[in-house]
Amino acid sequence: MLSPLTLRDITFNSGVIQGPLAGYSCAPFRRLIWQHSQPAFCYTEMLPARQICIENGNINRYTFKHPDEGPLCYQLSGCSPEYLAQATQIVDAMGADCIDLNAGCPKPKIRKKGHGSALLAHPDQLYQCLIAMRRATEKPLLLKIRVDGNSAERNNSKVAQAALKAGIDGLVIHGRHWLEDDSTPCSYHQAQFFHEALPNIPIIWNGDISTPQSIKHITEATGCKHVMVARGSMGRPDWIHSLMHPSVDPASSSLARSAQWLKQHLDDLSTLEPAGRVYYQSRSIVHYYAKHLPLSEGIYLKQLINQADTLIKIINNLNNLIQDLDKQQL
Template sequence: MTKDTQCELGIFLSVICRYDAIIIELLDIKHVFDQPLQLGSLTLGSPLLQGPLAGYSCAPFRKLVWDFGGVGYCTTEMLSAHNIVHRPHQPARYRLRDDSETIWSVQLAGSQPEILARATEIVHGWGAEIIDLNCGCPQPKIRKRKMGSRLLSDPEHLYRCVKAMRDATDRVLTVKIRIEPDDNEANRQVAEAINSAGADGLIVHARHWTERYDVPARWSAIQPFVDWVSIPVIANGDVDSLTSLQAAHQASGCAGVMIARAGLGRPWLFHQILTELNSGKTWSISQADQAELLMQHVSGLVTIDGEHLALLQARKLVAYYFPMVTLSDHCVAMKNQLSTLSDLTTLLNALLSQN
């Protein structure tokens, strides 16, 4: 055998090995993400979950996600446990649940076990199948009140909070946290506190609370959590496609994935990922359909917030639904002056005609 032949054979074998590895990886991820996920007493139709988005994940958005399918459940915006207990007349947007939502997850923020317990009882009464404790919010105003990611600094107190919620309901209880990239012992203590307090699932956002979203998620940092707890571990952070889903699962060994920001303006994303996983073909959506979805989204906002507030949010939503479209100066001016649904219709017609 000549050297050239040996070289060609080596290249051929390396390609075959890489192809086999890709096939094995796809089979592995398909085994996980094409199956139901057992979370406490609930069997979820999909291990892809929609995460909480402050200001955005209200019922009209969640309805669009459910309509496309591919999602195990959707989560509300973060709600203050204190406000739920002491201000019982919550705005409609926070309590509204669309008929399409067969499983409804409500996220609570709080730091006092007794308040969290009472809020859990109230949300249980609303009909929530899943109640989540926010232990990841990095906002200064939240941390100042010892809520969100601040809870991670005291695992014993975190245990008391989760245990109080556990004792207050038999519904599925989850906890959403962030990581300490350079302190695995701190991560372990947090994980064990949540597990021993009786949570049914652990959602791990693979960033530190000080890190912005331009810092890549450390999916491999999630893997130890899988070993530390006896409950499903859900990975969160930077998953926005089948490719990133595959990478996140391979690095973390997670039982499921929660997608939050990446789904904003893309309510079809969960359906797209599972369709591409099962078919092996690229799935896409037309700009006309995107425009129709944006119109449905904003129309839903009008019903709960009124036209004025809904159209103010629509100015931001245009960029989420059409991130790759460069608006003409005329369209930019129209977007910045949106005040009625009729204005939005005019803008979308102009946007579609320029592309």
């Protein structure tokens, strides 16, 4: 069973967190999540600590927190304790409600720099990073990792020791090894090790959650009372709400709702990025809103975006569609 998450002296309103999604989980996406789901908090996408320090407080698409958003966890990546400490102070001052270190990213270009999941094999370095962040903020500090899974690596124990010694407030475990993809079932049993190694720290489970039934199954199998979900909300900002309230019949995706969500997403993005960039991004963003619709409606929504040659035309097309669908409802 899920229960509301408490980190340090803050109790959040739920036990479900919206996880980080590089390239996607910026403020426009998160504002929609807040309007339609209200999880415990949302994550920013992964923010390179060095970049945050170089830009020194610059508000942009990656760092902007919308006034309408609920609590927000800024996720940092890096392996330099100095940059991570400074970046922690910067995002703390920007209004972070919690701060997380990414020690799970499996991407070769991230691992090559010693960031993300590469930190797991270097527990001393991981500790230095975490303690530097710990000393830089009073806000809740989280660590997001991948587990040993079915690999021959045996990092879980040293990672847990480093996290405990540094004084983190919450541990997010994606229940797969960094070399394992979605086709590999998560290693549920490894959660138990972290409960024992970090008995006073909430362990937040991530991976394999798709339905209210899977939450029930996973919370029973892992003993975790808190979960993080990520991709399921893409194009469906009310998805977490339907996970948390299974008795309420979720309003199924309709063309009108998806068009409105997409329009708000693109309008908000336009306040953070040049129109040309939003125009190109709209082609990948529409894919997520379209995929939850009946096939013909999804194709129609994609055509509206892909046939327009400017962002203004895209927004006009969406406005016209929303008005037409409104009239049909009268």
